[in-house]
Amino acid sequence: MTGAEPERDRALERMRAEVEAALDRALPRETAWPGTIHRAVRYSLFAGGKRIRPTLVLAAGDAVGGDREETMPLACAVEMIHTYSLIHDDLPAMDDDDLRRGKPTSHKVFGEAIAILAGDALLTLAFRLLADNFAAGSDAHALRSVLIEIADAAGSAGMVGGQVADIESEGKRVGADTVDYIHTHKTAALIRASIRAGAMLAGATPSQLVALGLAGGNLGLAFQIMDDILDVTATSEELGKTAGKDQAQQKATYPAVHGLEVSRTHAKALVGEAHAALQSFGPRAEPLRALGTFIVERKA
């Protein structure tokens, strides 16, 4: 335990720095016409995100011995998709949030119309970036699989579907099944797809993909349960967004259905299962394990 943690944190920090630099290269300049949309896109993408999903892409590639140059465009694409979903989720018609990562949300700064369009632009750019990756000479079959994996996780059968269920459950008494549906679709689907698609690009075998998919689903669900817990236990300052909003909006959350203690225990158990699924990968899965631990131990 001693000495390993700072080293682990430094490794994650280096991965994040790589992602930041790659995102900067992948995005149009703010001076590209019309400037407003590119300023809005960059504003939200560089608002201090934790870069969990892109780091998971890179870590999944590492786990099967891939090279980061090959997985980096996908890492950037999933962060763009995640960021678009936050911009749209924060809109007045959706969760109506004024703060995100301690800064005013996109629509508070640029107005609703530009915020909607900034999300649209990011989603489009994500797919462009994935396609552009073909140039690197990647195998066409793998790239096709990656596009489908990501589109399914992001679309109406994944993240968008989860958000719909989330909105429709507000203010209602919902059961554990509905909360599970929301969490697995709204959050876990894209996290699982980030891990699976990163591994696909890096040439994972079918059995490695099954193990990583299992780990990814568990990590994704653990991540969302921790999010629900932190919404109850952390301050707005720690979170960089309004704390306690889930309860105020009568959201269908894990703690609301299961209580805080059961939720915490379950999140830890899920990360334990993810680590078990990663056992056969040996030291190459160390970054992925570190991210699992980070997910369950994070304070914001």
Added chain:
Amino acid sequence: MTGAEPERDRALERMRAEVEAALDRALPRETAWPGTIHRAVRYSLFAGGKRIRPTLVLAAGDAVGGDREETMPLACAVEMIHTYSLIHDDLPAMDDDDLRRGKPTSHKVFGEAIAILAGDALLTLAFRLLADNFAAGSDAHALRSVLIEIADAAGSAGMVGGQVADIESEGKRVGADTVDYIHTHKTAALIRASIRAGAMLAGATPSQLVALGLAGGNLGLAFQIMDDILDVTATSEELGKTAGKDQAQQKATYPAVHGLEVSRTHAKALVGEAHAALQSFGPRAEPLRALGTFIVERKA
């Protein structure tokens, strides 16, 4: 002239029917969970659109001797992208339209949140459909080019960029340059890309692509100029949406800058140039020529 027109109209009608059937097959059922989003997606996609863009995709494929099975997924994808853009454009934060194709707009029926998400789902599904097309054994290089062509035309350097400029120009005195920027980006870019990408999938040569790109840009601009003209001259009933809105919202339009007569003359000249660019394609480009004529002669 005599006898040719009914035959031409029947040919376009058959293409539209093929597109309708393919779209129906490409979309999730309304019963797929969560039902709301799939009902919303189908509501807007089957609201009686003219299917100009998908028909252009098929016609461009025809022009270079491609087969329609190969171009149909792209045809459906561009119609999904077009429909997502209409749903988002109609939102209260954007153009605030209550009617589209004679029916209440998505947000009037499903609420703003679901309308935003229905657009997001359609954009995502469009890229999934394009990727899925790989299965047909198409050439990877062509598909990569198609994805980039469509993403560039739809994103912040294309349609989204045009919409931003459109919003930012409302209520201002803008010059002919700005109106040209808006029209070429908001509308012509996706029309041009539909034609070019359809031809790419069908194995067009580089010089064929140049000619079709030229024709596509001209047809796209002619289409938007006619749209501006019809907003002034047609009734709401004919249009299926509120007529005269451009003037009421002080939009930057072609007739506002150039007057109705110059606009009409210019639209016809553009279609004439498109037809000239198509000359070398012979009878195989007949559907594309018919669409050009339709664009400039349409009454709604």
